[in-house]
Amino acid sequence: MESDLKNSFLLIGSIASFSVRFFREIFKPGFEFKEFIRQCFAVGYRSLPLVTITGFIMGLVLTIQSRPAMSKFGAESWIPSMVSLSLIREIAPVITALICAGRISSGMGAELGSMKVTEQIDAMEVAAINPYRYLVITRTMATTLMIPILVFYADLIGIMGGFVGISMHSGGNLQHYFSTVFDSLEYEDILPATIKTFFFGFFIGIIGCYEGFNASGGTASVGKAANSAVVSASLSIFIIDMIAVQLTDLFF
Amino acid sequence: MQTREIIQDTHREPAAEGVLIEFKDVYKSYGDNKVLNGINFSINKGENLVILGKSGSGKSVTVKCLVGLTKVDSGEIIVFGKDITKLNEDGLNSVRMKIGFLFQSAALYDSMTVRQNLVFTLQHHNKKLTEAQMESYVMDALKNVGLLESIDKFPAELSGGMKKRIGLARALIIQPEIMIYDEPTGGLDTITAREIIDLISEIKIKYKTTSIIITHDLTCAKYNSDRIIVLKDGVVKTEGHFRDIENNTDEWVRSFFEK
Numbered sequence: 001m002e003s004d005l006k007n008s009f010l011l012i013g014s015i016a017s018f019s020v021r022f023f024r025e026i027f028k029p030g031f032e033f034k035e036f037i038r039q040c041f042a043v044g045y046r047s048l049p050l051v052t053i054t055g056f057i058m059g060l061v062l063t064i065q066s067r068p069a070m071s072k073f074g075a076e077s078w079i080p081s082m083v084s085l086s087l088i089r090e091i092a093p094v095i096t097a098l099i100c101a102g103r104i105s106s107g108m109g110a111e112l113g114s115m116k117v118t119e120q121i122d123a124m125e126v127a128a129i130n131p132y133r134y135l136v137i138t139r140t141m142a143t144t145l146m147i148p149i150l151v152f153y154a155d156l157i158g159i160m161g162g163f164v165g166i167s168m169h170s171g172g173n174l175q176h177y178f179s180t181v182f183d184s185l186e187y188e189d190i191l192p193a194t195i196k197t198f199f200f201g202f203f204i205g206i207i208g209c210y211e212g213f214n215a216s217g218g219t220a221s222v223g224k225a226a227n228s229a230v231v232s233a234s235l236s237i238f239i240i241d242m243i244a245v246q247l248t249d250l251f252f
Numbered sequence: 253m254q255t256r257e258i259i260q261d262t263h264r265e266p267a268a269e270g271v272l273i274e275f276k277d278v279y280k281s282y283g284d285n286k287v288l289n290g291i292n293f294s295i296n297k298g299e300n301l302v303i304l305g306k307s308g309s310g311k312s313v314t315v316k317c318l319v320g321l322t323k324v325d326s327g328e329i330i331v332f333g334k335d336i337t338k339l340n341e342d343g344l345n346s347v348r349m350k351i352g353f354l355f356q357s358a359a360l361y362d363s364m365t366v367r368q369n370l371v372f373t374l375q376h377h378n379k380k381l382t383e384a385q386m387e388s389y390v391m392d393a394l395k396n397v398g399l400l401e402s403i404d405k406f407p408a409e410l411s412g413g414m415k416k417r418i419g420l421a422r423a424l425i426i427q428p429e430i431m432i433y434d435e436p437t438g439g440l441d442t443i444t445a446r447e448i449i450d451l452i453s454e455i456k457i458k459y460k461t462t463s464i465i466i467t468h469d470l471t472c473a474k475y476n477s478d479r480i481i482v483l484k485d486g487v488v489k490t491e492g493h494f495r496d497i498e499n500n501t502d503e504w505v506r507s508f509f510e511k
Binding site: 111115116118119120122123125126127128129130 | 321348354355361373377
């Protein structure tokens with residue numbers, strides 16, 4: 001128990017130190033722009049099918065599940081507002097980030113872990129190419145930028161899913177639905193939720209890279225890096241979310 | 253046959269043009285495991301030095317210290333007149349730009365084709381090169397290792413010997429002054445190993461490199477060495493020409509030559 005706690009604090013310290021290096025390196029000249037664009041494509045575009053399906057299901061299921069309770073209070077007309085607020089403030093950011101932690105963070109952990117154990121990272125270093133700049137900065141920048149965009153997209157798809165859920169029961173008018181949704185949304189619903197997604201993105205990237213970069217031993221460590229990346233990134237998403245909710249409550 | 257003659261021709265006295273690399277009392281431990289125990293040796297410019305030693309004797313750690321992949325606990329490593337143990341990252345990179353490294357596994361970048369592997373290294377060394385110039389360098393490097401037809405293949409499509417050759421091409425494309433070969437014939441069949449041995453000899457003639465070769469392969473040591481050092485427990489046990497080592501009376505050294 002004591003050693004588990006010690007290891008957890010050591011892990012947090014190592015990730016913090018790895019993250020500090022990110023901010024030291026990012027301002028140095030020689031940004032790997034081509035690799036950054038390639039990573040944006042891999043993180044953003046390639047996640048679209050998964051985010052589309054999950055986003056749609058989130059909106060649809062939320063609408064169907066909340067209908068009975070709302071009907072009891074005669075508040076069915078509030079379903080569009082409730083669904084959109086729930087999606088934008090909490091559900092879409094967290095679920096999208098968790099899906100991306102599973103897909104992206106584990107992928108980065110495995111890819112970089114494999115590069116580490118097959119000496120590809122050493123080969124870069126020996127060739128005077130900074131592997132941190134080429135591999136970590138580009139990937140973390142890509143996740144930091146792409147996750148908020150994916151969350152916006154998931155919000156939109158989720159709201160569409162909500163419309164389908166309403167239409168299935170009582171028929172629906174798309175224009176009226178969107179008018180109800182946007183009337184209920186305030187500036188303070190969108191801003192804090194958007195800000196926290198940048199943090200989700202940053203930690204998904206940095207933790208995936210950290211686990212891969214620090215893989216050691218044989219090929220077994222590659223699987224371990226991928227697994228640890230998902231677990232640590234998912235946990236960090238919940239912790240950031242909890243902090244974000246507290247701060248939003250204080251300032252908005 | 254022609255390349256075999258080249259090998260015989262290159263097996264000669266080292267060119268005494270001054271010391272290029274020098275290890276002075278270098279120590280390195282991993283926990284309680286002392287890997288390098290005050291190692292001392294030097295390499296002259298233009299010389300091919302083979303490092304022999306059993307597993308765990310500190311051969312790979314020695315070359316990793318030389319390129320700054322592993323930090324030493326104490327001691328000095330002088331390369332091109334600079335103590336690399338005291339250099340910052342930029343200083344270390346300026347030294348690394350003159351060193352080519354062939355890894356045991358070749359360490360080709362999996363996600364890139366052969367062409368991209370070479371271009372990636374080249375464009376990070378010289379950002380002023382045009383696309384056409386880079387293409388010409390890549391073609392030359394691949395011609396030198398006889399694998400021009402593999403230019404658009406991924407590493408996963410190559411055999412072990414081909415990977416080593418591409419690894420060599422990638423190391424040579426920056427025209428290094430020092431070449432480091434980590435087990436160049438390791439894991440290869442006899443014929444492919446012989447091709448790599450020939451290639452190392454050709455490289456020495458063509459690029460006039462100073463080389464360090466880590467190997468267990470006595471054929472490789474015989475044909476590619478100007479001098480051999482034998483490591484035991486992180487120190488130099490003995491050194492000399494291949495024939496000196498072969499005729500050494502020490503039982504431990506003799507064990508290398510027993511079948």
